Amino acid sequence: ARQFTRPLNDLANQWNTLLSAIAGAERVFEIMDEDVEEADEQGATEVKQLSGAVEFKDVSFAYDTERSGDTLQHISFSAAPGEMIALIGPTGAGKTTLIQLISRFYDADQGQITVDGKDIRTLRRSSLRQHMAFVLQDSFLFEGTVLDNIRYGRLDATDEQVREAAKLANADTFIRQLPDGYEQVLSRDGGGISQGQRQLLTIARAMLADPAILVLDEATSSIDTVTEIRIQEGLQRLMKGRTSFVIAHRLNTIRSADQILVLREGQIVERGNHDELLEQGGFYSELFHSQLQISS
Numbered sequence: 254a255r256q257f258t259r260p261l262n263d264l265a266n267q268w269n270t271l272l273s274a275i276a277g278a279e280r281v282f283e284i285m286d287e288d289v290e291e292a293d294e295q296g297a298t299e300v301k302q303l304s305g306a307v308e309f310k311d312v313s314f315a316y317d318t319e320r321s322g323d324t325l326q327h328i329s330f331s332a333a334p335g336e337m338i339a340l341i342g343p344t345g346a347g348k349t350t351l352i353q354l355i356s357r358f359y360d361a362d363q364g365q366i367t368v369d370g371k372d373i374r375t376l377r378r379s380s381l382r383q384h385m386a387f388v389l390q391d392s393f394l395f396e397g398t399v400l401d402n403i404r405y406g407r408l409d410a411t412d413e414q415v416r417e418a419a420k421l422a423n424a425d426t427f428i429r430q431l432p433d434g435y436e437q438v439l440s441r442d443g444g445g446i447s448q449g450q451r452q453l454l455t456i457a458r459a460m461l462a463d464p465a466i467l468v469l470d471e472a473t474s475s476i477d478t479v480t481e482i483r484i485q486e487g488l489q490r491l492m493k494g495r496t497s498f499v500i501a502h503r504l505n506t507i508r509s510a511d512q513i514l515v516l517r518e519g520q521i522v523e524r525g526n527h528d529e530l531l532e533q534g535g536f537y538s539e540l541f542h543s544q545l546q547i548s549s
């Protein structure tokens with residue numbers, strides 16, 4: 254079961270940085286913009302409000318460099334607004350690729366992805382991404398105060414709104430313990446705060462952004478127990494009422510998912526909730542039992 258807990262690869266980390274850079278912070282990171290923002294299709298429209306229904310209809314995708322088969326093959330599923338979808342599967346199965354397609358970091362080669370029934374290719378990229386937030390393992394911070402790092406989720410938020418989001422995210426307690434509190438200056442590599450604390454900041458940032466769709470990559474590295482509990486609570490609150498895609502590593506997270514999609518070699522090989530999958534006695538059930546052995 255341990256193969257499930259490998260951190261994202263370097264490519265995905267770059268993706269994280271790029272995504273962070275396009276999420277409305279052009280003023281801060283002008284450089285990345287040209288590379289990342291591809292032109293929208295003719296007639297692409299703005300998305301005003303989203304309820305967060307997401308559907309994949311027979312989606313296939315291959316990276317250019319790849320020779321042997323598609324990275325994702327015939328993926329179909331639908332997520333109702335507010336549902337939590339856990340993606341699990343061995344390394345290289347395509348979990349990261351799948352969430353990258355939702356945000357249009359890449360476009361599907363075949364099939365269609367819709368959000369609230371609209372093909373995402375007919376929407377303006379920046380507009381689509383405004384309705385999404387990302388909480389990835391290697392949280393993106395920049396040199397600036399804690400306040401500004403959180404405000405990155407919504408640039409026009411007041412200090413008060415930033416603090417409110419931090420409280421909801423369970424980040425307020427640790428922030429107030431920093432020597433300069435919310436005015437503490439963070440370095441780009443997050444110097445001075447732990448990985449778990451960085452994640453709390455990212456949760457606060459996402460809370461402030463208030464998106465309809467969330468993409469989470471659950472941390473795999475060990476985080477101290479107190480911070481871990483705060484993160485779990487913060488995430489619960491963040492996910493409530495939003496459609497969430499979670500690359501999940503923790504059994505508790507997976508158990509609480511509305512749908513678990515088990516990916517293997519680019520295909521969905523099992524699907525259902527925890528109880529249904531245990532009943533099926535397949536790959537998931539094997540994983541579940543092997544994890545139990547590890548933790549007992």
Ligand code: ATP
Pocket residue numbers: 259260261262264265316317318319324342343344345346347348349350351
């Ligand atoms: P992990 O749990 O290790 O993060 P994953 O399930 O998220 O794995 P992906 O990162 O989606 O898997 O990778 C699926 C396949 O696509 C792998 O074979 C991987 O090597 C390949 N791949 C991923 N990113 C790229 C890329 N940018 N260019 C070419 N191939 C890639």
